Amino acid sequence: MEKVWVFFTENLRVRDNTVLDAAIKSGWAIIPFYLFDISLKTSTELRMRKVGPYRAKFLCESLVNLRKNLESLWSHLSILRWNSIDTIVDFATKNYIKKVYIQESVWVYEREMMESLREKLEEKNIKLYIIWDSTLVHKDDLPFAVSELPKVYTHFRKAVEKQSEIVDPLSEITEIKSPEIEPTDMLTIQDLWYDKVEIDARRAIEFIGWEDAGLERIKNYLWDTENLSSYKETRNWLIWADYSSKLSAWLNLWCISSRYVYSEVKRYEKQIKKNSSTYWLIFEILWRDFFQFVFLQDPMKFFHNYPTLDDVLKSETDKRKFEKWKSGNLKVPFVDANMKELKFTGFMSNRGRQNVASYLVNDLKLDWRLGAMYFESMLVDYDVAANWWNWAYQAWVWNDPRDNRYFLIEKQQKMYDPDGEYRKLWNT
Numbered sequence: 001m002e003k004v005w006v007f008f009t010e011n012l013r014v015r016d017n018t019v020l021d022a023a024i025k026s027g028w029a030i031i032p033f034y035l036f037d038i039s040l041k042t043s044t045e046l047r048m049r050k051v052g053p054y055r056a057k058f059l060c061e062s063l064v065n066l067r068k069n070l071e072s073l074w075s076h077l078s079i080l081r082w083n084s085i086d087t088i089v090d091f092a093t094k095n096y097i098k099k100v101y102i103q104e105s106v107w108v109y110e111r112e113m114m115e116s117l118r119e120k121l122e123e124k125n126i127k128l129y130i131i132w133d134s135t136l137v138h139k140d141d142l143p144f145a146v147s148e149l150p151k152v153y154t155h156f157r158k159a160v161e162k163q164s165e166i167v168d169p170l171s172e173i174t175e176i177k178s179p180e181i182e183p184t185d186m187l188t189i190q191d192l193w194y195d196k197v198e199i200d201a202r203r204a205i206e207f208i209g210w211e212d213a214g215l216e217r218i219k220n221y222l223w224d225t226e227n228l229s230s231y232k233e234t235r236n237w238l239i240w241a242d243y244s245s246k247l248s249a250w251l252n253l254w255c256i257s258s259r260y261v262y263s264e265v266k267r268y269e270k271q272i273k274k275n276s277s278t279y280w281l282i283f284e285i286l287w288r289d290f291f292q293f294v295f296l297q298d299p300m301k302f303f304h305n306y307p308t309l310d311d312v313l314k315s316e317t318d319k320r321k322f323e324k325w326k327s328g329n330l331k332v333p334f335v336d337a338n339m340k341e342l343k344f345t346g347f348m349s350n351r352g353r354q355n356v357a358s359y360l361v362n363d364l365k366l367d368w369r370l371g372a373m374y375f376e377s378m379l380v381d382y383d384v385a386a387n388w389w390n391w392a393y394q395a396w397v398w399n400d401p402r403d404n405r406y407f408l409i410e411k412q413q414k415m416y417d418p419d420g421e422y423r424k425l426w427n428t
């Protein structure tokens with residue numbers, strides 16, 4: 001029987017996975033691979049690790065769970081470690097593969113890689129199917145071309161809410177036809193240069209990188225606790241799991257699909273309650289879509305003149321300021337508490353992210369890209385589009401009309417940490 005490869009890159013799930021579904025529909029036998037780009041082990045231009053410890057742990061866990069879920073459907077998962085396109089093409093040719101399926105990325109480097117992979121595979125008569133599956137609203141269902149995306153989120157959202165269809169999640173897969181092969185070793189955190197990753201017990205939530213854990217989190221936040229009904233009022237809080245959905249890490253490795261989250265919110269609205277909070281979760285997930293499309297429209301915007309460490313940290317004073325910001329030693333308790341939470345857990349609330357970003361840019365007067373790169377390395381839920389555009393937005397280098405994004409820390413801590421509980425939690 002003819003065989004196809006399915007490459008898992010960002011989409012580490014079996015449920016509602018358009019790429020896997022397309023491959024199954026081909027009717028051919030499926031060989032699933034996780035495509036491990038060895039360059040992920042390297043550091044950025046600012047000598048920070050591209051994938052920090054928390055994301056490394058989350059990624060490895062996601063693969064273990066993906067393998068388990070594929071095995072329960074009579075399939076398997078292997079790891080294809082690659083450092084050049086030719087490695088992949090040679091391997092495909094030797095294995096008589098005729099079709100390969102992969103998820104389309106918004107990331108610049110990945111897009112270039114996929115284009116070049118497509119060309120080289122075509123030379124060998126192998127077809128590469130690159131399939132969009134990154135957003136709630138499919139890019140072909142937008143009311144405008146990506147090149148004509150509105151510059152302001154509100155305009156985007158209103159148009160999408162009025163004119164775009166959000167399709168239902170795909171039906172569950174019951175079986176995958178796969179040939180018998182001996183799967184390779186799994187990826188481990190040692191492959192990403194870490195020995196052991198400890199997460200501080202004060203963490204907001206335990207981010208276990210399993211598709212199953214992401215589904216469990218949806219169940220918990222919506223159905224078990226009904227926290228969704230008060231999301232709009234609590235989303236700016238700072239401590240523990242309940243104030244916001246905490247779905248970002250699972251969404252960003254696509255362990256769960258935003259379509260599934262949307263369908264669960266709609267079911268909740270029918271069965272439990274429909275209010276401004278239930279709407280607001282979708283409102284935020286559409287922000288996520290907006291940033292994905294903004295990135296897709298101009299992927300190189302902030303990366304044309306990527307800075308070196310010497311460009312952005314010119315003086316010893318700047319270096320000291322940056323170190324103190326990173327380690328939470330500025331003696332500004334609200335900023336310090338947030339930075340310690342990030343350092344020891346890989347997560348920080350949205351309110352915290354806005355405050356520490358504003359402090360870096362407006363008070364410390366440091367280059368915003370330093371903050372973006374540090375977040376890239378540390379966040380368990382790092383997403384290139386959400387991170388760089390939120391930073392750009394906070395640093396006022398992006399064209400949104402709302403102009404005052406300076407956060408007065410004193411005022412913010414009075415509003416969001418009036419009793420100092422959060423500051424105490426992290427600073428003592």
Ligand SMILES: Cc1cc2nc3c(=O)[nH]c(=O)nc-3n(C[C@H](O)[C@H](O)[C@H](O)COP(=O)(O)OP(=O)(O)OC[C@H]3O[C@@H](n4cnc5c(N)ncnc54)[C@H](O)[C@@H]3O)c2cc1C
Pocket residue numbers: 235244245246247248249251252281284285287288291348349350351353354357375379381382383384386387388390391394
């Ligand atoms: C400087 C800065 C950097 C950020 N970097 C990232 C990042 O790398 N990855 C990331 O997912 N989010 C990022 N955010 C957005 C936001 O802080 C996180 O999505 C949110 O805190 C995750 O927690 P949650 O899942 O509980 O969010 P919830 O409040 O429950 O929101 C639900 C979902 O909506 C999406 N969302 C919410 N707010 C935003 C937003 N402002 N931009 C884009 N998507 C949003 C996320 O997917 C989130 O999981 C950043 C924000 C700032 C200010």
